[in-house]
Amino acid sequence: xxxxxxxxxxxxxxxxxxxxxxxxxxxxxxxxxxxxxxxxxxxxxxxxxxxxxxxxxxxxxxxxxxxxxxxxxxxxxxxxxxxxxxxxxxxxxxxxxxxxxxxxxxxxxxxxxxxxxxxxxxxxxxxxxxxxxxxxxxxxxxxxxxxxxxxxxxxxxxxxxxxxxxxxxxxxxxxxxxxxxxxxxxxxxxxxxxxxxxxxxxxxxxxxxxxxxxxxxxxxxxxxxxxxxxxxxxxxxxxxxxxxxxxxxxxxxxxxxxxxxxxxxxxxxxxxxxxxxxxxxxxxxxxxxxxxxxxxxxxxxxxxxxxxxxxxxxxxxxxxxxxxxxxxxxxxxxxxxxxxxxxxxxxxxxxxxxxxxxxxxxxxxxxxxxxxxxxxxxxxx
Numbered sequence: 001x002x003x004x005x006x007x008x009x010x011x012x013x014x015x016x017x018x019x020x021x022x023x024x025x026x027x028x029x030x031x032x033x034x035x036x037x038x039x040x041x042x043x044x045x046x047x048x049x050x051x052x053x054x055x056x057x058x059x060x061x062x063x064x065x066x067x068x069x070x071x072x073x074x075x076x077x078x079x080x081x082x083x084x085x086x087x088x089x090x091x092x093x094x095x096x097x098x099x100x101x102x103x104x105x106x107x108x109x110x111x112x113x114x115x116x117x118x119x120x121x122x123x124x125x126x127x128x129x130x131x132x133x134x135x136x137x138x139x140x141x142x143x144x145x146x147x148x149x150x151x152x153x154x155x156x157x158x159x160x161x162x163x164x165x166x167x168x169x170x171x172x173x174x175x176x177x178x179x180x181x182x183x184x185x186x187x188x189x190x191x192x193x194x195x196x197x198x199x200x201x202x203x204x205x206x207x208x209x210x211x212x213x214x215x216x217x218x219x220x221x222x223x224x225x226x227x228x229x230x231x232x233x234x235x236x237x238x239x240x241x242x243x244x245x246x247x248x249x250x251x252x253x254x255x256x257x258x259x260x261x262x263x264x265x266x267x268x269x270x271x272x273x274x275x276x277x278x279x280x281x282x283x284x285x286x287x288x289x290x291x292x293x294x295x296x297x298x299x300x301x302x303x304x305x306x307x308x309x310x311x312x313x314x315x316x317x318x319x320x321x322x323x324x325x326x327x328x329x330x331x332x333x334x335x336x337x338x339x340x341x342x343x344x345x346x347x348x349x350x351x352x353x354x355x356x357x358x359x360x361x362x363x364x365x366x367x368x369x370x371x372x373x374x375x376x377x378x379x380x381x
Contacts, residue, residue, distance in 0.1 A: 027273045027312045031265045036232065036252030039174040040266040042276050043182055043238070043245035044308035045352065049270045054175040057156055058251050061226030062099065062122045063172075063234055064164030066180050067145045072115055072130055073188040074148070080134075083112040087133045089125075096124040098165065102203045103129065113202055115191070120200040121207035122225065124163040131162040138162050149176070152183055166230050174249040181223050181236055181247050195222030195238075212260040213237055217267070225259070235259040239267050244276045244310075276310045279321070279344065283359050286342065287323045292377060293370040294331030294362040301325070301339060302359040309344055309351050320345050323356060328377065333362040 030040070030050035037053040048054070075081045086108035094105035101123030103109050109129065118126040131141035138161055145159040154176035160167040185192050198215065199208045210225040219239040226234040232252035239246055248266045253259040280286050285300040301323075309319065325340035333339075340356040364370065 030269050033250065033262045033265060034253060034258060035250045035262055037174045038248070038250045038262070038266065039178050040270050041178045041182075041247050042270075042274070042308075042310040043185060043247055044276050044278065044306075045310040046182075047276075047310035047352075049246070049274055049310065050266060051174070054178075054249075055156055055173050057171040057173055059166060059170060059228065059231040060164055060172045060177065060251070061228040061231035061234055062124075062164045063177060063224050063226040063236055064159065064162065064170070065118050065122060065127055066177070066184060066224050066236065067148065067159060068127050068130065068141075068162045069115065069119055069191070070180060070184055070188075071141070071144055071148055072111070072134065073184070073191050075134055076111075076191075077188070081111055083110065083115075085111045085133070087111060087114060087129050089129050090132055092138075093125045093128040093132065096128055096163065098124045098163070100124060101126040101207075102205050104203070116194050116197070116200055117202055119194045119224070120197050120209050122210065124165070127162040149180075152179055154179055164226060164228070164231075166228055174251055177236055177249045177251075178247050181238060181249070184223065185238060185245075185247075192222060195224070196220075210256070211235065211237065212256070213239075213263060216260065217264065220267075227256075233259040235263050237263050237267075239271075241271050244271065244274075246270045273313055274310050275313050275316065276308055277316055278306055278308045279319075280307045280342075282306050285359060287325065287340075287356065289325045289327070289329055289339065291333060291362045292328050292330045292373045293365055294333065295365045295369075296360075296362045299329060299333050299339070299358050299362050300360045301356045303342070303354055304336065304357050305354075307342070307344075307352070307354050311346055311351065315346060318346055319351070325356065331362045331364045333358050335359065335361045 037056045039054040040050040041048050089103050089107050091105050099122040101117030103125050114126040114130050117123040131138045135141035142159045149157045157172040157176045160170040213220040219241045222238045223236045234251045237248050248263045250259055250262050280303055282305050284302050287301040288298045291299045322343050337358045338355045341353050343353040344351045
């Protein structure tokens with residue numbers, strides 16, 4: 001059973017603002033984007049601002065290397081490999097077609113050099129070398145990629161290789177790529193800085209990052225381009241302006257310039273017409289509720305992770321928050337126990353909701369407290 005408690009939880013938000021702002025003109029619709037599929041999503045809140053065919057399964061080309069990099073970063077964080085590990089370059093890696101990092105067969109190259117070469121200059125040879133170093137073979141590494149995709153909730157993705165070279169069973173979607181990009185930025189910020197580097201020199205050869213927006217827009221700091229004849233020209237990019245970060249995925253455009261131009265359209269639209277606010281930090285009390293049969297009379301409630309919202313510009317003060325709290329709550333209560341929800345609405349629209357959890361534990365009370373509360377619960381139903 002849920003007890004519904006309607007509460008204005010947002011500092012400075014007044015009920016009268018809802019009427020005062022009701023006549024605001026709706027935001028313009030998103031611009032037309034010349035791509036097979038695209039999505040524009042806020043990083044903090046996860047809100048999708050614009051999309052078209054975001055769940056269509058398409059070949060990702062070298063955008064595949066985002067997952068290759070994610071797996072490598074995870075292995076580094078787990079201590080299974082080190083950035084200065086020397087990787088022996090196999091003949092298979094050396095012979096890879098397409099974009100290359102110009103590594104030589106039977107030489108040893110540090111993991112960091114391979115990782116940066118793959119991220120910045122999209123080296124297929126570097127991707128295969130890393131896959132073989134971690135998993136023994138590229139085929140086994142692809143299985144690891146699919147396992148991580150499942151863990152991240154990428155439900156429409158399947159990998160067959162570490163590079164993105166064409167394969168009929170190698171596909172993903174714009175939505176899944178946005179999910180992966182968010183995970184890269186969130187989970188491995190120290191490695192994310194490499195996605196903003198404009199060039200990388202290895203073996204006396206300097207190559208440039210193919211993401212043209214790194215030169216055109218100072219707010220852009222990643223992520224990856226991709227191109228094959230089958231996939232078209234693709235670009236995953238992220239930009240941060242003020243306190244707002246957006247992630248754009250554009251798949252299947254007609255040219256190198258087009259993927260940059262269409263991405264820029266999405267960023268300009270998102271930053272111009274929307275704003276993002278963190279409403280509540282993690283593990284901070286935003287409500288409390290009575291506890292029966294406990295050592296304490298109330299339990300403090302908050303959120304396990306920060307709660308942010310993305311709304312049309314100028315409408316933040318119209319937000320209304322409410323809590324739906326489980327009743328009765330009976331001790332013992334463990335830290336992190338889900339005890340309700342907080343909902344955020346803008347007018348009649350449910351913007352988001354998140355579980356309310358106990359941020360303090362409550363142990364069982366004395367036998368006398370348990371007896372008294374049992375009688376009170378019986379009397380009051």
